[in-house]
Amino acid sequence: MHEVTLEHLKREGRIVVVGASLAGLRAAETIRDKGFTGSLTMIGDEPYEPYDRPPLSKGVLLGKSTAERTALPRRRAIDAEWRLGTAATGLDMAARRVKLADGEEVPYDRLLIATGVRARPWPNAAEGELDGVFVLRTRDDGTALARRLDAGPRRVLVIGAGFTGSEIASACRERGLEVTVAERGDAPLVGALGGVIGAVAAELQRENGVDLRTGVMVTGLEGDSTGRVRAAHLSDGTTLECDVVVVSLGAQRNTEWLAGSGLGAGPRGIACDAGCRAFDIRGIVTDDIYVAGDVARSPHPLFGYQFLSLEHWGNAVSQAETAAHNMLSVSTDRRPHIWVPAFWSSQFGVNIKSVGVPSMGTEIMITQGSRAERRFTGVYGYQGRVIGAVTFDNSRWLQFYQQQIETTAPFPVPFPTVDRRPDGHRPVPADFPDPSVPTHGPTITLSGYSPADRRMTFTPAGH
Amino acid sequence: MLRLVVDLNRCQGYAQCAFLAPDVFAMHGDEGLLYDPQAEEAQRERLAQAAAACPVQAILVDDLDRDLAGVAEARDA
Ligand SMILES: Cc1cc2nc3c(=O)[nH]c(=O)nc-3n(C[C@H](O)[C@H](O)[C@H](O)COP(=O)(O)OP(=O)(O)OC[C@H]3O[C@@H](n4cnc5c(N)ncnc54)[C@H](O)[C@@H]3O)c2cc1C
Ligand code: SF4
Numbered sequence A: 001m002h003e004v005t006l007e008h009l010k011r012e013g014r015i016v017v018v019g020a021s022l023a024g025l026r027a028a029e030t031i032r033d034k035g036f037t038g039s040l041t042m043i044g045d046e047p048y049e050p051y052d053r054p055p056l057s058k059g060v061l062l063g064k065s066t067a068e069r070t071a072l073p074r075r076r077a078i079d080a081e082w083r084l085g086t087a088a089t090g091l092d093m094a095a096r097r098v099k100l101a102d103g104e105e106v107p108y109d110r111l112l113i114a115t116g117v118r119a120r121p122w123p124n125a126a127e128g129e130l131d132g133v134f135v136l137r138t139r140d141d142g143t144a145l146a147r148r149l150d151a152g153p154r155r156v157l158v159i160g161a162g163f164t165g166s167e168i169a170s171a172c173r174e175r176g177l178e179v180t181v182a183e184r185g186d187a188p189l190v191g192a193l194g195g196v197i198g199a200v201a202a203e204l205q206r207e208n209g210v211d212l213r214t215g216v217m218v219t220g221l222e223g224d225s226t227g228r229v230r231a232a233h234l235s236d237g238t239t240l241e242c243d244v245v246v247v248s249l250g251a252q253r254n255t256e257w258l259a260g261s262g263l264g265a266g267p268r269g270i271a272c273d274a275g276c277r278a279f280d281i282r283g284i285v286t287d288d289i290y291v292a293g294d295v296a297r298s299p300h301p302l303f304g305y306q307f308l309s310l311e312h313w314g315n316a317v318s319q320a321e322t323a324a325h326n327m328l329s330v331s332t333d334r335r336p337h338i339w340v341p342a343f344w345s346s347q348f349g350v351n352i353k354s355v356g357v358p359s360m361g362t363e364i365m366i367t368q369g370s371r372a373e374r375r376f377t378g379v380y381g382y383q384g385r386v387i388g389a390v391t392f393d394n395s396r397w398l399q400f401y402q403q404q405i406e407t408t409a410p411f412p413v414p415f416p417t418v419d420r421r422p423d424g425h426r427p428v429p430a431d432f433p434d435p436s437v438p439t440h441g442p443t444i445t446l447s448g449y450s451p452a453d454r455r456m457t458f459t460p461a462g463h
Numbered sequence B: 001m002l003r004l005v006v007d008l009n010r011c012q013g014y015a016q017c018a019f020l021a022p023d024v025f026a027m028h029g030d031e032g033l034l035y036d037p038q039a040e041e042a043q044r045e046r047l048a049q050a051a052a053a054c055p056v057q058a059i060l061v062d063d064l065d066r067d068l069a070g071v072a073e074a075r076d077a
Helices: A006-012 A022-033 A139-150 A163-174 A190-206 A314-328 A393-407 B016-020 B041-053 B072-076
Strands: A015-020 A040-042 A083-086 A088-092 A099-100 A104-108 A110-113 A117-119 A158-160 A179-183 A210-216 A218-223 A229-234 A237-243 A244-249 A251-253 A269-271 A275-281 A286-290 A297-301 A306-308 A342-347 A348-355 A363-372 A375-382 A385-392 A444-447 A454-457 B002-007 B023-027 B033-037 B060-061
Touching: A015 A022, A015 A275, A022 A040, A022 A314, A110 A314, A117 A210, A139 A163, A158 A163, A158 B033, A163 A190, A163 A342, A190 A210, A190 A348, A190 A363, A190 A385, A229 A244, A237 A375, A269 A275, A286 A314, A306 B016, A314 A342, A342 A393, A375 A393, A385 A393, B002 B033, B002 B041, B016 B023, B016 B033, B016 B041, B041 B060
Parallel strands: A015 A040, A015 A110, A040 A083, A110 A286, A158 A179, A158 A244, A179 A210, A269 A297
Antiparallel strands: A088 A099, A099 A104, A117 A251, A218 A229, A229 A237, A275 A286, A297 A306, A342 A348, A348 A385, A363 A375, A375 A385, A444 A454, B002 B060, B023 B033
16 A cells, blocks of 8 residues: 555545535535545435534524525535445445445545434433434434424423533423423533533523423333323432423444444544544554544643543534645644634523533633623633633623633633622632543643634643 | 525624524524524525625525535435
8 A cells, every 4th residue: 555645645535534414514625625636525324415403403493494404505616426325334444445334345545534423312212212202413303303393292301401402492492382301410501511500501491481300310201002102200200291202311422333443433432633633542643534523532732631522513613624634734734623612502592602611610700790680701710720611692702711711811810800790709619510630731822813823832830 | 595504603693694684594582693594595695795794704605606516416416
């Protein structure tokens, strides 16, 4: 096997992308933008052209759009060979070939893996197959759930109050449907944003008529004689009648197809270096296999080089661009993926946004607005620096705090901020259920104005 | 049909788009934005104005000026 030179690769190489969704599409566009004229193959197991998932739990459930109308716009033509409706089933790293479900094998010089995640199914398969039990990840899921909500169920049960579950509950209430949310934790969103903010999310749900039950688990689902779900059993001994159940228990990484390939892929995703190159199982970085999007786990210099898995739309776009750039660059021209995590969610009429990694925060202070008004900025601190921020209907402040995170600005926030209220002067524990204890290390700050000229500045530990 | 997506990390809820193309974009709550990711041909002009007017350039629309060669490729596959 000859290693093709970069020029030769760009002219007539073969690039294969597995996973034809957000990350796969944006990577393909960047690959063409960089002047790649060789063959580009897009392999996707869903039968649809790349579509956008966030509307599935928002506009689609509200009847403002439909799941069929979510196809992603293109930044440019990508002149690819599309293998849609065909799953990749294996990888031969030595021969550089991807195996497909139909038995075919597709050779590559560079491979991008962007197979994302899928909804975690209800653990009891027979109960999960009852009519009326749904998950929400794909276009087909969106179509099926929206149709069922249109039929006017008597009560919807949402299991799990993360972002997706909370958005589904919000859509149900907006449509006037009765909805119960069952959450094992003490509050909605508590894993992502901590208990202080989770308490606000809980109030929002209850004010909007959600029957929110926290600290409980759903222990079983019960069907009627025709196989339709009719009730759920809860760990507090109660039984709840419901004719729609949405299982919203997070995601599982689509890495099974890589089992035995020798790539470092498993239930936690595919580990890669900061340049998006996948590690093999020996912990050695590959030079021809790249990863991007929800399936990736990559070390972030701003967060102590912890491997972050980010199931965020913006991460998929940014990491895809970086991976595409790097696979067509010599090593000194490669760029690290140093995107500062950011996401949004919209629920109960409130626009929730976040930057950084709130879940690393040990303390929080409300630097703008107030929780009682449902309009505020919360800033998370970790080891004396700003590590994350969240806004409820206050997104204009986020960019400022993103800069604070990038420059490892001190926490507690020392300056008097605009619109600071009395309860925002002192930090309080952020109250995460299971605080991780990352190690002390050097800190890194980002400088430069665009991703292309971003620089990292090392600051030794104990500064 | 025109396909569109808004980068809602970037969107600041300035609502210019909702003024210029109210059939596609609508504010939802004080600063949230809801939109239909597919718009009718008749919206082309308004959509172009909305995309151009967005102060943070968060709106991506394809098909606006030309029929992208190769866009049909995915549908044929
Ligand atoms: C309902 C919902 C709401 C969301 N809302 C938000 C939000 O408000 N804000 C936010 O930041 N993010 C949100 N997200 C997350 C966002 O959509 C994801 O981060 C994004 O889709 C990740 O893109 P991806 O391309 O990495 O993975 P995916 O979109 O998961 O795509 C992976 C693709 O690969 C395919 N695939 C898997 N295995 C194989 C195989 N073996 N062979 C071939 N193809 C394969 C999959 O079927 C899929 O099509 C939401 C997600 C959902 C489901
Ligand atoms: S004009 Fe741009 S910033 Fe304003 S609401 Fe529309 S998308 Fe958001």
